[in-house]
Amino acid sequence: xxxxxxxxxxxxxxxxxxxxxxxxxxxxxxxxxxxxxxxxxxxxxxxxxxxxxxxxxxxxxxxxxxxxxxxxxxxxxxxxxxxxxxxxxxxxxxxxxxxxxxxxxxxxxxxxxxxxxxxxxxxxxxxx
Amino acid sequence: xxxxxxxxxxxxxxxxxxxxxxxxxxxxxxxxxxxxxxxxxxxxxxxxxxxxxxxxxxxxxxxxxxxxxxxxxxxxxxxxxxxxxxxxxxxxxxxxxxxxxxxxxxxxxxxxxxxxxxxxxxxxxxxxxxxxxxxxxxxxxxxxxxxxxxxxxxxxxxxxxxxxxxxxxxxxxxxxxxxxxxxxxxxxxxxxxxxxxxxxxxxxxxxxxxxxxxxxxxxxxxxxxxxxxxxxxxxxxxxxxxxxxxxxxxxxxxxxxxxxxxxxxxxxxxxxxxxxxxxxxxxxxxxxxxxxxxxxxxxxxxxxxxxxxxxxxxxxxxxxxxxxxxxxxxxxxxxxxxxxxxxxxxxxxxxxxxxxxxxxxxxxxxxxxxxxxxxxxxxxxxxxxxxxxxxxxxxxxxxxxxxxxxxxxxxxxxxxxxxxxxxxxxxxxxxxxxxxxxxxxxxxxxxxxxxxxxxxxxxxxxxx
Numbered sequence: 180x181x182x183x184x185x186x187x188x189x190x191x192x193x194x195x196x197x198x199x200x201x202x203x204x205x206x207x208x209x210x211x212x213x214x215x216x217x218x219x220x221x222x223x224x225x226x227x228x229x230x231x232x233x234x235x236x237x238x239x240x241x242x243x244x245x246x247x248x249x250x251x252x253x254x255x256x257x258x259x260x261x262x263x264x265x266x267x268x269x270x271x272x273x274x275x276x277x278x279x280x281x282x283x284x285x286x287x288x289x290x291x292x293x294x295x296x297x298x299x300x301x302x303x304x305x306x307x
Numbered sequence: 308x309x310x311x312x313x314x315x316x317x318x319x320x321x322x323x324x325x326x327x328x329x330x331x332x333x334x335x336x337x338x339x340x341x342x343x344x345x346x347x348x349x350x351x352x353x354x355x356x357x358x359x360x361x362x363x364x365x366x367x368x369x370x371x372x373x374x375x376x377x378x379x380x381x382x383x384x385x386x387x388x389x390x391x392x393x394x395x396x397x398x399x400x401x402x403x404x405x406x407x408x409x410x411x412x413x414x415x416x417x418x419x420x421x422x423x424x425x426x427x428x429x430x431x432x433x434x435x436x437x438x439x440x441x442x443x444x445x446x447x448x449x450x451x452x453x454x455x456x457x458x459x460x461x462x463x464x465x466x467x468x469x470x471x472x473x474x475x476x477x478x479x480x481x482x483x484x485x486x487x488x489x490x491x492x493x494x495x496x497x498x499x500x501x502x503x504x505x506x507x508x509x510x511x512x513x514x515x516x517x518x519x520x521x522x523x524x525x526x527x528x529x530x531x532x533x534x535x536x537x538x539x540x541x542x543x544x545x546x547x548x549x550x551x552x553x554x555x556x557x558x559x560x561x562x563x564x565x566x567x568x569x570x571x572x573x574x575x576x577x578x579x580x581x582x583x584x585x586x587x588x589x590x591x592x593x594x595x596x597x598x599x600x601x602x603x604x605x606x607x608x609x610x611x612x613x614x615x616x617x618x619x620x621x622x623x624x625x626x627x628x629x630x631x632x633x634x635x636x637x638x639x640x641x642x643x644x645x646x647x648x649x650x651x652x653x654x655x656x657x658x659x660x661x662x663x664x665x666x667x668x669x670x671x672x673x674x675x676x677x678x679x680x681x682x683x684x685x686x687x688x689x690x691x692x693x694x695x696x697x698x699x700x701x702x703x704x705x706x707x708x709x710x711x712x713x714x715x716x717x718x719x720x721x722x723x724x725x726x727x728x729x730x731x732x733x734x735x736x737x738x739x740x741x742x743x744x745x746x747x748x749x750x751x752x753x754x755x756x757x758x759x760x761x762x763x764x765x766x767x768x769x770x771x
Contacts, residue, residue: 194715195719195720195723196748197720197723197724197726197727197745197748197749197751197752198722198723198726200727200744200745200748201723201726201727201730201745202726204730204734204738204741204745205730239714239715239719266525266714266718266719266722284719284722284723284726285518285521285721285722285723285725285726285729286726287729288726288729288730288733
């Protein structure tokens, strides 16, 4: 959840530039800032620069495994929610307990917005 | 694939033990025996022996076929004591009917003890052998089809095993490309031609088609390699093919044939025509037996020749020569002893030897060949299964690798295009500039997918 008075910050982490553009355009608003990251190093850099309230993370990004990236997120943004997007039907066992939500690509944008709203209003983040 | 060995219990207690075809097939030889036995009975009309034979056989049918049918409601495989009981009852009934007709119509001693003894003894020697032979021939017809299927499967698997990993990869990639490219190009064209006036509904519709393509692409490489068929064969090989077996153990066969012939012929011949005729029948049968035992050795070079004739033709030739020798011997002895009955007895002995030889070939030779071919079927099926397992595992690994290759570059891009078109559908009117940028990116992505498909078919298989 964003701190009162400051806009919500969402980090879209996907190596596909089109996905990042679509999600940015779909989620950007006056109350919501959307940052982008194209690989694991950019995720770390973005979180260092500004803490995010929600990270929408592609399961296969260059620069590191999804487990390593999630560990980095937990370290740099322990209060952030994590939504993982993947082409697979189910989340792998190794990340199921350390993320907040999982969705299959392609995802309907209405479904995405509903998940984002739910995650941003939930009280507790995932356990590291 | 493997077929169970045919046990004696299964053969003698199985369907052939009380089958109406077996009953029908035994009508001619049993009628010939009745005619021989009643040849000296002074019936009032000449057709009574045939009538007696027919009445006997009908009663046997009721007992064996009818009784067998009733028993099979409880026992799918009839217990051997029950089978023996049915046949013994049938034999006894024959003797009683024949004796009764002889006494009541011809006024002669019914000789029940003689008739019962000879019929029961003949049944013990002949019926199990005949039923077993029929069961083995029937089994061979199934076995040959199973063997053909198994060898065809093995040949197919051996051919498929020659396919290298690169060839397998190329085949899978070509399948994917052939399925995906036409749809992809069609969608690209639709977007290109409509991009300037792409409505939300049209964008959503194209997005749905892309979504279907995305799902279909995943299932293309998940499809399993073809398996073989494990179902048991349904058809039977032709009868001639089933009996086309190389005759083995000729001495054993000739011995069984001679003994079976003597058991069934000599008592009645001696009773009807006297000791001299009986001795002639014994000598004729033994000469035939010696010929049947020795001629196959002479025929061996013929069977081993490169252009060897069919086995059953050679076997038939041996049988004809053997029987001919026996019949000729009886005819000669008849001429020497001035025994008139040899005109009738010689062909009867010849027919009996022919029937015995066919039965014994079916029981012993076909049975032995079945055991050998069943072992071969097991080996062929096992080798085919090993090759198939290796091929399927290799295919699975290559499909997994291909799925990984396609996951991001192809499926990921298609998923991105679907999401983009959905977004375009909802924002085309409110943000036309943004929608146009989205459209450019979608077309770039689709062109990138086309390039990735080409690259997929040009890349080598995994170094497995």
